[in-house]
Amino acid sequence: MAVKKGLFKTSVGRKNLMAITGLFIIFFLIIHLIGNLILVIPDSFFPIEFWGNVENAHDMYNAYSHFLVHFWPVTFVAWVLYASIIAHVVDALLITLQNNKSKGEKYQVTDKSTSAWYSRNMGLLGTVIGVFIVLHMTQFWLPYKVLNVEHDLYDLVTATFKVWWFVLIYEIAIIALGFHLVHGIESAHRSLGIYPKKVMNIIKYIALCFSLIMAILFAIIPIILYLK
Numbered sequence: 413m414a415v416k417k418g419l420f421k422t423s424v425g426r427k428n429l430m431a432i433t434g435l436f437i438i439f440f441l442i443i444h445l446i447g448n449l450i451l452v453i454p455d456s457f458f459p460i461e462f463w464g465n466v467e468n469a470h471d472m473y474n475a476y477s478h479f480l481v482h483f484w485p486v487t488f489v490a491w492v493l494y495a496s497i498i499a500h501v502v503d504a505l506l507i508t509l510q511n512n513k514s515k516g517e518k519y520q521v522t523d524k525s526t527s528a529w530y531s532r533n534m535g536l537l538g539t540v541i542g543v544f545i546v547l548h549m550t551q552f553w554l555p556y557k558v559l560n561v562e563h564d565l566y567d568l569v570t571a572t573f574k575v576w577w578f579v580l581i582y583e584i585a586i587i588a589l590g591f592h593l594v595h596g597i598e599s600a601h602r603s604l605g606i607y608p609k610k611v612m613n614i615i616k617y618i619a620l621c622f623s624l625i626m627a628i629l630f631a632i633i634p635i636i637l638y639l640k
């Protein structure tokens with residue numbers, strides 16, 4: 413019984429773990445987005461005077477990805493990220509199991525008349541994103557970072573987005589991510605602090621704007637690369 417009451421084993425603890433890991437993943441996503449937006453910088457923007465040999469987006473993206481692999485603090489943060497993703501998924505499964513057992517106390521807002529459809533379908537959205545992450549990491553992370561069989565990440569990514577159905581898969585996953593983020597950010601704040609209704613409304617609004625911007629910026633990358 414004592415173990416059951418341990419940190420992150422209680423319902424509140426699990427919600428907090430979900431919130432903390434979720435917020436860390438969001439931090440990664442912001443950096444990941446900025447890094448990948450290099451892919452769509454127009455050639456007319458170059459040469460960037462202050463940055464040695466960088467003559468186009470191709471050079472800049474490969475310099476960025478080289479830095480990701482060879483700068484140890486980034487490698488350390490990447491391991492924290494993998495652990496956060498795994499903890500987030502396992503925690504989500506445990507919360508769902510717990511909810512199914514005791515119908516009384518639920519993590520998500522379940523009143524169908526007042527909650528948005530995406531709040532009630534976080535599990536489904538999360539599953540879509542989870543399947544996407546497996547595909548995504550198999551495509552890029554595995555050959556580049558782990559197996560070391562691909563050395564030009566720019567060529568690999570741009571070639572991938574010449575295939576229309578990959579673009580489509582990415583767009584579907586990014587839409588799911590957008591909705592998952594809106595409710596996730598709001599929920600994380602609800603879990604981590606008690607805010608007055610007025611503040612919660614502002615957080616809701618910020619969550620909506622942030623998720624929309626993230627989704628739009630992620631979504632334009634495959635489309636621009638497909639059309640380029």
Ligand code: HEM
Binds near residue numbers: 477490565582634
């Ligand atoms: C369409 C835009 C995207 C592009 C072009 C892209 C590209 C890449 C590339 C090239 C890598 C391998 C190199 C690296 O570690 O950075 C990677 C890794 C990764 N991506 Fe993406 N990505 C995109 C969107 C996303 C989204 C929406 C997610 C999450 C839902 C995501 C999650 C990840 C994760 C978890 C890794 C492994 C990170 C690491 O090892 O540090 N990516 N991505």
